[in-house]
Amino acid sequence: MDIVIHRQKELSGSEHELYDRAMAELKPISKMLQKSIINVIKQRQRGATARGLMMGSRLDHTAYYRGDGKIFTKRNRPNDEISLAVGVLVDMSGSMCGERIRIAQAMTLVVYDFCNALSIPVTIYGHDTGYGNVNLYSFAEFDSIDGNDKYRLMNIQDGGSNRDGCAVRFVAEKLSRRSEDCKLFIVVSDGQPADGGYYGTAAELDLQGIRKEYSNKGITFLAAAIGDDKPEIKRCYGEDSFLDITDLKAFPMTIAKIIGRYALG
Numbered sequence: 001m002d003i004v005i006h007r008q009k010e011l012s013g014s015e016h017e018l019y020d021r022a023m024a025e026l027k028p029i030s031k032m033l034q035k036s037i038i039n040v041i042k043q044r045q046r047g048a049t050a051r052g053l054m055m056g057s058r059l060d061h062t063a064y065y066r067g068d069g070k071i072f073t074k075r076n077r078p079n080d081e082i083s084l085a086v087g088v089l090v091d092m093s094g095s096m097c098g099e100r101i102r103i104a105q106a107m108t109l110v111v112y113d114f115c116n117a118l119s120i121p122v123t124i125y126g127h128d129t130g131y132g133n134v135n136l137y138s139f140a141e142f143d144s145i146d147g148n149d150k151y152r153l154m155n156i157q158d159g160g161s162n163r164d165g166c167a168v169r170f171v172a173e174k175l176s177r178r179s180e181d182c183k184l185f186i187v188v189s190d191g192q193p194a195d196g197g198y199y200g201t202a203a204e205l206d207l208q209g210i211r212k213e214y215s216n217k218g219i220t221f222l223a224a225a226i227g228d229d230k231p232e233i234k235r236c237y238g239e240d241s242f243l244d245i246t247d248l249k250a251f252p253m254t255i256a257k258i259i260g261r262y263a264l265g
Contacts, residue, residue, distance in 0.1 A: 003166055007138040008152055015151035022109055022154070026252060030113040033256045037118060040264055041082075082263045083181035085121045085142070086111070089171045091189040092126040092137065093162035100226050103248045104188050105156040110252040111186075111259065112140055112150055120263060123174060124153065127167035128160030135160065136167055142178070164189065164236075165206040172214040183219045184262050186255060187237065190227025207236040222258065226251065 088111060090096075090104050108124050115122040124140040139156065140149035168187060175183045211221050223237035226245045234242040243258075245251050 002133045003136055003170060004133045005136050005138060008155060011148060011151055015154040018154045019109075019151050022106065023113070026106055026110050027113065029253050030110050030117070030256065033114055033253070033260055034117045037260045037263060082118060082120060084259075084263045085175060085178040085180040085183050086115055086123075086259055087171045087175040087183070087185045088122070088124040089167055089185070089187050090124070090126045090156060091162050091164070091187075091191075092128045092156065092158055093160055093190075094128075094158055095227065096158040096190050099248060100190050101156065101158045103251050104226065105153065107188065107252040107255050108139065108153050108156065109150070110256050112153060114256045114259060116150075118263065120259070121178065121180065123171065124149075125167065125171050126156055127162065127164070128158075129163050130160045134163050134166040136170060142174070162189070162191075165203065165210060168207060169210050169214075172210065172217075172219055175219055176214060176217045182262055182265070184222065184259065185214070185219050186222045186224060188224045188226065189233055190225070191229035191232060204232070204236050208238070211237055211241065220262070224251070224255065 088108060090108065092101070096104065112122060112124060114120075121142045122140060123142050126137040126139060128135050137155075139152045164187075172185055175185055215221065221237055221241040222243055223233050223241050224243045224245050225233040226248060230242075230244055243254075245254065
């Protein structure tokens with residue numbers, strides 16, 4: 001199966017207005033989560049003093065009253081580095097129509113804004129099929145320099161079928177080449193693969209094999225199920241990689257919070 005990469009070079013102009021309109025609601029979510037992460041990072045930069053120790057680098061004169069000998073303190077080493085890269089793959093098949101694709105798009109907007117503000121490398125792709133090809137839509141790239149990736153996200157839309165294996169492998173391979181300590185791969189789908197000659201048990205086994213292969217290369221998978229075929233998605237990606245999204249409206253914040261936890265180790 002051939003893979004065709006689509007990367008929009010010239011924007012129509014409407015994307016800027018649509019983005020500003022969408023972010024009027026989503027930006028506060030991203031800002032709030034950024035602030036929580038930045039506060040933790042600032043604490044790490046200052047370093048923290050552990051008290052009440054049996055051994056340590058300094059005596060704590062305020063603890064002499066204790067009778068258990070725990071009168072030492074130790075200054076922890078500051079740790080302010082985030083070593084995380086994020087990959088996102090969105091199912092853009094026809095069944096993702098309506099609220100599903102709208103919420104999936106909102107999630108990518110929050111994730112991109114959140115990662116960009118914290119200097120976390122992020123790549124975001126969408127996928128569907130058509131005319132015998134697997135279409136991959138490059139919305140955000142790790143090394144993008146034109147500043148338009150956030151606007152490209154406004155072109156996420158539903159259509160076609162989904163042949164997940166090729167798309168998952170493509171983005172997983174890009175992510176595996178990163179040098180960061182943690183590599184988080186978020187796969188967003190509303191159901192199991194469904195394309196000509198690629199469905200059912202065979203397709204599930206393909207995804208299970210890809211997940212195992214790239215998990216061994218250091219990638220952490222997170223499969224976000226936003227449709228009714230949750231048992232099928234769980235079988236494809238495994239119990240430990242499965243995220244059940246019951247409240248679609250909370251989806252953008254849920255994913256951003258998870259990225260934040262991985263960012264802080």
